[in-house]
Amino acid sequence: NKQAKGKVRELLDKINEKDDMDQVCDNLGLNKIMDHDIKTLSGGEMQRVAIAATVLKKANIYIFDEPTSYLDIKQRLIVSKFIKNLADEDTSVLVIEHDLVALDYMTNLIHIMYGKEGCYGVVSLPKPARVGINTYLDGFLRDENIRFRDSHIKFDVKIPFEESKMVNLTTWPELSKKLGKFSLKASSGEIYRNEIVGILGENAIGKTTFVKILAGELKPDSGVIDSELKVAYKPQYIDTDSDELVIIYLANAFRKYVNQIVKPLGISLLQGKKLNELSGGQLQRVSIAKALSQDANLVLLDEPSAYLDVEQRLLVSKVIRNVVDMSGFSVLVVDHDLVFLDYLSNRLLVFDGETSVSGSANGPFNMEKGMNSLLTEVNITLRRDKDSGRPRINKPGSQKDQQQKKSGNLYYA
Numbered sequence: 001n002k003q004a005k006g007k008v009r010e011l012l013d014k015i016n017e018k019d020d021m022d023q024v025c026d027n028l029g030l031n032k033i034m035d036h037d038i039k040t041l042s043g044g045e046m047q048r049v050a051i052a053a054t055v056l057k058k059a060n061i062y063i064f065d066e067p068t069s070y071l072d073i074k075q076r077l078i079v080s081k082f083i084k085n086l087a088d089e090d091t092s093v094l095v096i097e098h099d100l101v102a103l104d105y106m107t108n109l110i111h112i113m114y115g116k117e118g119c120y121g122v123v124s125l126p127k128p129a130r131v132g133i134n135t136y137l138d139g140f141l142r143d144e145n146i147r148f149r150d151s152h153i154k155f156d157v158k159i160p161f162e163e164s165k166m167v168n169l170t171t172w173p174e175l176s177k178k179l180g181k182f183s184l185k186a187s188s189g190e191i192y193r194n195e196i197v198g199i200l201g202e203n204a205i206g207k208t209t210f211v212k213i214l215a216g217e218l219k220p221d222s223g224v225i226d227s228e229l230k231v232a233y234k235p236q237y238i239d240t241d242s243d244e245l246v247i248i249y250l251a252n253a254f255r256k257y258v259n260q261i262v263k264p265l266g267i268s269l270l271q272g273k274k275l276n277e278l279s280g281g282q283l284q285r286v287s288i289a290k291a292l293s294q295d296a297n298l299v300l301l302d303e304p305s306a307y308l309d310v311e312q313r314l315l316v317s318k319v320i321r322n323v324v325d326m327s328g329f330s331v332l333v334v335d336h337d338l339v340f341l342d343y344l345s346n347r348l349l350v351f352d353g354e355t356s357v358s359g360s361a362n363g364p365f366n367m368e369k370g371m372n373s374l375l376t377e378v379n380i381t382l383r384r385d386k387d388s389g390r391p392r393i394n395k396p397g398s399q400k401d402q403q404q405k406k407s408g409n410l411y412y413a
Helices: 008-015 021-027 043-055 073-084 100-106 129-138 207-215 251-256 258-262 280-292 310-327 338-344 367-378 399-407
Strands: 061-065 092-096 113-116 120-123 168-172 175-179 182-186 189-192 196-200 231-234 298-302 330-334 347-354 358-366 382-384 391-393
Touching: 008 021, 008 043, 021 043, 043 061, 043 073, 073 100, 073 367, 092 100, 100 129, 100 338, 100 391, 175 207, 182 207, 189 330, 189 358, 196 207, 196 310, 196 338, 196 367, 207 231, 207 298, 207 330, 207 358, 231 280, 251 258, 251 280, 258 280, 258 310, 280 298, 280 310, 310 330, 310 338, 330 338, 338 391, 347 367, 358 367
Parallel strands: 061 092, 182 358, 196 330, 196 347, 231 298, 298 330
Antiparallel strands: 113 120, 168 189, 175 182, 347 358, 382 391
């Protein structure tokens, strides 16, 4: 809330109508920031304070509009569990959300919204969560006989990398970097040609710092990066001040990749606009197109799913995958959307440590090992939906959940 002033504790005390403020703040991980001024909070911290402020009011229905925005992958899973547990005999919850893993976990019923951006929207009849999300991915409302998307999206089971057959693109040695009070250490690693490596980890743990080192924007304190590597970089925060026209900014994409990038990302309609006139989602798509169309061996994408709706995230992931398969370069993707990373990644680079204090990067690992390290921390297991192949969170304590925890395979590859 831009109008809110004072400390977090003061704000929550003012609106608190319940006796469980300490429990709510503990569940949302707010205890360490209770005495912080609201103006100094990060986007993720502010989001969790807003969720707490909503829940501390007495109500029969709670409405959350994109509650996982600005949250890292671990916080998304924690908030999803928290919101799911709000519903009872006297309380209903309505959630608008673009993260399909979180949405699936939180909800019992789904309404699909479709239409044409800026023109009209239609709300479907309610469906059970699993059926609703699979219908959305399929693009066809069978009971209403309406096709709202030309293609259906399926999560194919990936064939594991045979590393002995892969050609190495680049390697990095052990790296270290200190920025103020924060320190980052990265173990040595490598990227193969024609692969997509996802990067997992909490906020403020060094992911962007590591990517900037690979991009040549930061020099490591120890370790040397391959200076011959041609790198294209889409930063997390995109400059919006330029009045350059999209068609000029993306000259290379319009010249070489009209069918592969420009048309699928809906950029043709934006070509006459200036960069500073674009919305967050439009600017994100333009920036992704810029990075993918450059003459590079390695493309670095920092949070490409931010500001994009479900449809756009799935489109972007298909475009990235298709361009990589066609052009042969490699991509490193930092993101917090599990469905997005699961669909895209061949392997995972995993960051852990203490937020804003120290971080360490390990890997890249195969998908199973990388996901297991994250899921162990948040104590959940994932299975694959039998129809769409998408990842779904198992109900805690269910037979499937217990079975996967016993086997040590929390991520069903």
